[in-house]
Amino acid sequence: MAVGFEIRKFVAPEFIFGIGSRHLAGRYARNLGGRKILVVSDPGVVAAGWTKDVTDSLEAAGLPYAMFTALTPNPKVEEIMAGVAVYEAESCNALIAVGGGSPIDCAKGIGIVTSNHKHILLFEGVDMVKAPMPPLICIPTTGGTSADVSQFVIISNPLEMVKFAIVSKSVVPDLALIDPATLTTMDAYLTACTGLDALTHAVEAYVSIARSSMTDLHALEAIRLVSENLLPSIAAPHDLELRTQIMQGSLQAGLAFSNAILGANHAMAHSLGGALDIAHGECNAILLDHVIEFNLPSAPERFEKIAEAMGLDLRGRTSQEKKKALLTHVRELKKAAGIVRNLKDLGVNRSDLTLYSKHAMKDPCMATNPRLATKRDIEVVYEESL
Amino acid sequence: MKNRSKESQALASLRDQLVGLGEDSVRKTYYPELQQRLEELRESEEFLKNIVDNIPAMVFVKEAVDLNYVALNKAGEELLGYSRAELLGKNDRDLFPKEQATFFTQKDREVLAQGQMLEIPEELVKTRQGDRILRTKKIPLFDSQGKASYLLGIAEDITERKRLEEQLLQSQKMEAVGHLAGGVAHDFNNILMVIMGYGTMLKADLTLNEQQRHKLELIVDAAEKAAQLTGNLLAFGRKQQIKPRLADINDIVTHIQKFLGRIIGEDIQLRTITAPEALLAQVDSGQIEQVLINLATNARDAMPKGGVLTIETGVRQVDQPPANHNGSSQPGRYACIMVSDTGTGMDETTRNRIFEPFFTTKEVGKGTGLGMSIVSGIIKQHNGFIEISSELNVGTTFTIHIPLARLQLAVTLEPPPPAPPRGRGETILVAEDDEAVRTLVQQTLSGYGYQVLLATDGVEAVATLAAHRRQVRLVLMDLVMPRMNGKEASDRMREQDPGIRILFTSGYTMDVIASRDTLVEEGQLLIKPVPPLELLRRVREALDR
Structure with missing residues (x-):
């Protein structure tokens, strides 16, 4: 089926990209009708000082605000409900998220609950959010999450030991202020994890069976930008030029995957993340080459394009050689970036793989994976990643 | 096979939703909710x-x-x-x-x-x-x-409520004044009865010379006028019984006009226009005459420099009684008497207060302030009402409305009173607490051939009757007495002698007595002051019954 002839939707928020854009938070919060703002952030981002830049701009705009920072990586159901209580107690009418995926997903969760008056668990699935949430501005401070432009909310349910996804065009934020300067306080490990997360987004979006010409453009460019600039950026954390390239790559990966959706890589990572509270980016990175290996036979030409975008010259090689070249490149990139642990090192036991596979099979991301996978297939990929 | 196709259908549907092609997929929009809220707000x-x-x-x-x-x-x-x-x-x-x-x-x-x-x-x-x-x-x-x-x-x-409250207050005031007037009139009646009684007895004394007789007549006249005044007081307090008979209003007006001429004097011209048809109504003619006299007196005082007093009769169909009328009324046909003067007229305050007792615009000593309230009382007793229209310096018209009688019956004339009958030595027990009245009654009865036994209260009367049961043919007893009232005494007497004839006297009229729960049949009651001739006639009637 020719991709270009299928009906495709492309949703992206209004966004402002560039160094210093975070200072526009106050002006835009007011333009969106904010009277009192709930600022959702996490302690790390607060310590880095980015949150204060945002609240200063709110004060400059004369807008009162309340803070909610009582959250941990991979936001939990109770943390969201606690945020809802603060939002209501403080009579807020708009939200600003400052941080990585966790504060942004938390803010989205608070928004969903406050306007729909039901527990967050009831929105699991696609298009389950009926009433639009209050105005939401996202200020990402990691170069990987892309939650600031996506239609996804990933939430941990510690009771069931799973992560669940809320997918809806209505959770795409009203505005993203994408400021590369905020990446400069990330350490090498976090830079590596988030960068490889962005790369995984782009790769999965490019081979997704829901891809389109529009998402392809962003996915390939994201692969190119991240591959080229990740290692130099880790080496020179304060180089704004390099950080800008990474941020641009992350943004484009986000636009691609939010519309083309993801695949087995993310389905498996969500499953592990729900049980083990491990960094989403690292988890994706560990799985990346193994999932590529599993999916490659279903879309060899697509993976060839990915390899080219990563700067590999595959002219005159056999399919087998091409595959080997791509996998070697990805593994070397991971290693060079400092991602050397495997799943076993993260605490994953072989005995748990059946359960993880079962959860991964239920993840909506699995629906767009290029290769139809069985539970056993997923278990094998997990085993290879141990 | 079937399961697999179901599964793949579900998968396809999930993919559609994920790429935003599900039926409910929509970018954030507040519009539908806003519309809904606006509708609810409206x-x-x-x-x-x-x-x-x-x-x-x-x-x-x-x-x-x-x-x-x-x-x-x-x-x-x-x-x-x-x-x-x-x-x-x-x-x-x-x-x-x-x-x-x-x-x-x-x-x-x-x-x-x-x-x-x-x-x-x-x-x-x-x-x-x-x-x-x-x-x-x-x-x-x-x-x-x-x-x-x-x-x-x-x-x-609360305009309407205030008006009703004021009306209620006014009628309560009238009620209180009526009680007071009735009480005073009662005491006066006893006194007047003595004066008139002795005066009449003296007139029969042939030893008096002409001059003395003249003075005596003046005394009796004055007493009669005073009796009329107490009668007025009772009429105003609605305590006087009216004796309605079928009469033609035109006849009453014609009958009184000569008398009215004397009241209004020579400076005022009297014009009378009576309706061509008979205006038959159940009225107490004497009372209606009183009304006309009072209105004529007022008209005279309103025209100190002379003028015209017009009395006109007619019929009017009243569908809805006017809101501000004075008196009670029902829709129906009314006989009207319009009394108009060309005098000074009244301002609104005077018009509003004209029927209040003791309200007067006249100089001290010239009027009692009772005349118009008597008019109002009498017309109310006739189930009629009065309308007033007045304009300053133009004149005033009082229109009296009296319900027309339903049946047009011929007017029966009262027969002339017979000569005073004499006694035949019958013994009469007189019980009366007021000594002067008691003595007067005793002398009147003795002078006309009756034996009289006296008692000063109810207890004494019962005892006296017991002692002279065979002799006493009639008991003449005041209803209101100390120790034991007349009604109670009569009950005791009837226990002794069920056939005993009793005639009561009272300064109060029937409704006062009724309200005191001393019910007495109407024929057995004499209202004081009782002129001697009337007393003799009623005693004779009672004995001959």
């Missing part, structure tokens, strides 16, 4: 407006800064005579006389400053619809910061 506003409009009291809202009206309900429009369009955005200074607007504004400011509800129990408000009496509550409305930013007013129109 409905809620309509609902509230409907409630406020249907409250049967004026409801208004003013803003706190300039006190301009921002809301008014339907009852308010009707009460003030302003439409919302005319009133909203204006304040009291634009709508009411200055003094009134100042009062309203002062009260409004007070409510807003104190933040407390204020009740104005009664205020007279000049509206486009005329003067209304309102009971108003003013309530501050607070905003979310606790500032009184609006003033809510609820005003109830």
Whole structure:
């Protein structure tokens, strides 16, 4: 089926990209009708000082605000409900998220609950959010999450030991202020994890069976930008030029995957993340080459394009050689970036793989994976990643 | 096979949803909810407006800064005579006389400053619809910061209620005055009875010379006039019984006009116009004559420089009695007597108070202030009513309405009174606590051939009867006596002698006696003062029955 002839939707928020854009938070919060703002952030981002830049701009705009920072990586159901209580107690009418995926997903969760008056668990699935949430501005401070432009909310349910996804065009934020300067306080490990997360987004979006010409453009460019600039950026954390390239790559990966959706890589990572509270980016990175290996036979030409975008010259090689070249490149990139642990090192036991596979099979991301996978297939990929 | 196709269908559907092609996929939009809320708001506003409009009291809202009206309900429009369009955005200074607007504004400011509800129990408000009496509550409305930013007013129109209250008060006053007048008249009647009785007895004394006889006649005349006055007092208090008979109003007017001519004097011309048809009604002719005399007297006093007094009779169909009439009335056909003068006329105050007892515009000593209230009392007793129209310096017309009799029957004339009958030595027991009256009655009866036994109260009367049971043919007994009243005494007497004949006397009329629960048949009662001839006639009747 020719991709270009299928009906495709492309949703992206209004966004402002560039160094210093975070200072526009106050002006835009007011333009969106904010009277009192709930600022959702996490302690790390607060310590880095980015949150204060945002609240200063709110004060400059004369807008009162309340803070909610009582959250941990991979936001939990109770943390969201606690945020809802603060939002209501403080009579807020708009939200600003400052941080990585966790504060942004938390803010989205608070928004969903406050306007729909039901527990967050009831929105699991696609298009389950009926009433639009209050105005939401996202200020990402990691170069990987892309939650600031996506239609996804990933939430941990510690009771069931799973992560669940809320997918809806209505959770795409009203505005993203994408400021590369905020990446400069990330350490090498976090830079590596988030960068490889962005790369995984782009790769999965490019081979997704829901891809389109529009998402392809962003996915390939994201692969190119991240591959080229990740290692130099880790080496020179304060180089704004390099950080800008990474941020641009992350943004484009986000636009691609939010519309083309993801695949087995993310389905498996969500499953592990729900049980083990491990960094989403690292988890994706560990799985990346193994999932590529599993999916490659279903879309060899697509993976060839990915390899080219990563700067590999595959002219005159056999399919087998091409595959080997791509996998070697990805593994070397991971290693060079400092991602050397495997799943076993993260605490994953072989005995748990059946359960993880079962959860991964239920993840909506699995629906767009290029290769139809069985539970056993997923278990094998997990085993290879141990 | 089937399962697999179901599975792949579900997968395809999930993919569609993920890429945003599901039926419910929509980018964030508030519009449907906004539409819904606006609709709900409109409905809620309509609902509230409907409630406020249907409250049967004026409801208004003013803003706190300039006190301009921002809301008014339907009852308010009707009460003030302003439409919302005319009133909203204006304040009291634009709508009411200055003094009134100042009062309203002062009260409004007070409510807003104190933040407390204020009740104005009664205020007279000049509206486009005329003067209304309102009971108003003013309530501050607070905003979310606790500032009184609006003033809510609820005003109830109590004009009609006040009018009824005043009417009730007036009738209670009349009732009290009537009781007082009735009591005084009773005591006077006893005294007058003595004067008139002895006077009449003296007139029969042939030893008096001409001069003495003349003086005596003056005394008896004066006593008779006084008796008439006490009669008037009783009439005003509605304590006097009327004796209605079928009579032609035209005849009454014709009969009285010669007499009226004497009352009004030579400077005033009397014109009488009677209706061509007979105006038959159940009336006490004497009372109607009294009404005409009183009205003529008033007319005379209103025309000190002379004028014309016109008395005209007619028939009028009354469908709805006028609101401000004096008396009770039902729709129907009425005989009318219009008494018009060309005198000074009355102002509104006088017109409103004219039927009040003791209200007079005359100089001290010239009038009792009872004349018009007697008129009113008599007409009420005839189930009629009076209308007054008057204009200063033009004249006044009183229109008396008396219900026409349903059946047109011939008028029967009263037979002339027979000569006083004499006794045949019968013994009569007289029980009377007032010594003078007792002696008078004794002398009157003795002088006309009766034996008389006396008792001063009920107890003594019962004892006396017991001692002389075989002799006594009739008991003549005052109803109101110390120790034992007449009614009780009569019960005891009937225990001794069930056939005993008893005749009661009283200064009170039937309804007073009835209200005291001393029921006596009408034929057995003599109302004081009893002229001697009347006494003798009634005693004879009782004995011969």
